[in-house]
Structure formats: structure tokens, C-alpha cells
Amino acid sequence: MLNKKHLHHVTEFAVGLLFGLGLMLSGMTDPSKVIGFLDLFGVGTLHWRW
Amino acid sequence: MSIDWTNFTPWLSLTGGIILGLASAIFILVNGRILGISGIMGGLMPPKVGDTFWRIAFLLGLFSAPTVFHAVVPTEYITAPRIDATDLMVVIAGLLVGIGTRYASGCTSGHGVCGLSRLSPRSLVATISFMSAGFVMVYVMRHLSVV
Numbered sequence: 001m002l003n004k005k006h007l008h009h010v011t012e013f014a015v016g017l018l019f020g021l022g023l024m025l026s027g028m029t030d031p032s033k034v035i036g037f038l039d040l041f042g043v044g045t046l047h048w049r050w
Numbered sequence: 051m052s053i054d055w056t057n058f059t060p061w062l063s064l065t066g067g068i069i070l071g072l073a074s075a076i077f078i079l080v081n082g083r084i085l086g087i088s089g090i091m092g093g094l095m096p097p098k099v100g101d102t103f104w105r106i107a108f109l110l111g112l113f114s115a116p117t118v119f120h121a122v123v124p125t126e127y128i129t130a131p132r133i134d135a136t137d138l139m140v141v142i143a144g145l146l147v148g149i150g151t152r153y154a155s156g157c158t159s160g161h162g163v164c165g166l167s168r169l170s171p172r173s174l175v176a177t178i179s180f181m182s183a184g185f186v187m188v189y190v191m192r193h194l195s196v197v
Contacts, residue, residue, distance in 0.1 A: 008081050008104065009103065009104065009107045011076060011080045012104045012108045013107045013108065013111035014076075015076050015081070015111065016107070016108040016109060016110065016112035016113075016114075016115075017111035017112065017114055017115055017118060018069060018076070018111075019069075019070060019074075019085065019087075019112060019115075019159070020112045020113070020114070020116070020118075020119075021066075021069060021115050021119055022067070022068075022069030022070035022072075022073060023066065023070065024066070024115060024116065025062055025063075025065055025066035026062065026063045026065070026067055026069075027066065028066070029131055030129065030132060031131060031132065031133050031134075031135075032131070032134065033057070035134075035188055036057065038181075038188040039189075039192055040185055040188075040189070041193055
């Protein structure tokens with residue numbers, strides 16, 4: 001029988017996958033993009049990236 | 051000031067952010083757990099009886115994201131991550147991140163995503179601290195030509 005514990009393991013996997021996809025889609029897996037976001041004074045060189 | 055549209059992707063970032071929030075919401079509503087990557091990973095070192103399998107299930111999902119992403123998303127939306135640092139710098143940076151998250155009892159996901167949305171004052175302090183430190187460090191590294 002599929003009990004609540006098994007179901008939780010499915011959501012644990014799915015949430016991990018979803019979170020990873022969100023990170024990739026937003027660009028946060030790319031260090032140069034994250035640094036670009038943090039670079040408030042980069043205007044004129046590479047612009048504000050996010 | 052001009053906008054660099056190839057690197058400025060607000061709609062993708064917004065969509066990604068919504069997905070991150072959704073994942074965190076599902077985790078706390080269905081599983082009753084706070085989604086904090088460093089905490090989930092740290093709990094495996096060393097692994098404890100009865101508190102291991104869910105962490106591995108989550109991390110397996112997280113680590114399979116790149117494979118799924120490349121299978122689902124059209125190639126024109128995929129850019130290769132760029133790391134402007136030596137391997138040694140990456141190792142040192144990783145170590146510093148680990149030490150920092152341990153002292154702060156959480157990382158960007160736990161404090162910045164889950165903590166802030168739960169209106170936790172501790173998470174607000176943590177988020178303000180690490181974001182400020184990030185802004186300052188990038189300024190020092192990029193504009194004061196220290197390295």
C-alpha cells in the first residue's frame with residue numbers, strides 16, 4: 001500500500017526537482033549572473049543583470 | 051544607461067522565482083519542512099537513523115534538475131554558466147559559504163525564501179546581512195581591483 005510516508009518521499013523528490021528547475025530558470029545557477037545582480041556599480045560596464 | 055537584453059531576463063527570473071516559492075510552499079504544506087538546502091545537506095553529515103532518506107530523496111530531485119531542464123527547455127534559452135574563478139578560489143568560497151551558513155543557521159534558500167515568507171525576524175537579519183556582504187564584496191572585487 002502506498003502510505004503517507006511513501007507519498008512524502010515522492011513530494012521530497014518532486015520539490016527538490018522543482019527547486020532546481022526554478023534556480024536554473026531564474027539564472028541563479030550561473031555565478032556570473034548572480035555577481036552581475038550584486039554589482040550595483042557595474043552600470044556602464046556590463047549593466048545591471050538579473 | 052542601456053539595457054543589455056541578452057543578459058537581462060526579468061521574465062525568466064520572475065518565473066524561476068515563482069517556481070522557487072511554489073516548491074518551498076509545497077514543502078512546508080505537504081511535508082511540514084523548511085526548504086533550506088544547506089540544512090538538508092548538513093543533516094547528512096553525519097547521517098542519522100530515521101532522518102536520512104527524505105534528505106536523499108530531496109537532493110536526488112535537486113541534482114536531477116539539470117538533466118530534466120536540458121530535456122524540457124529549448125536550447126536557445128539555455129546558457130552555460132560562467133565561472134570567473136580558479137578551482138582553488140571555488141573551493142575556498144564553498145568553504146566560506148559553508149561556515150557562514152552554519153553560523154547563520156541557514157542559507158539563501160532557508161532564510162531568503164522560506165524565512166522571509168514566514169516573516170521571521172531572524173531570517174530578515176540574515177538576508178540583509180548576506181545580501182549586503184554580497185554587494186560589498188562584489189564592489190571590492192570588481193571596482194577596487196583588489197584581486
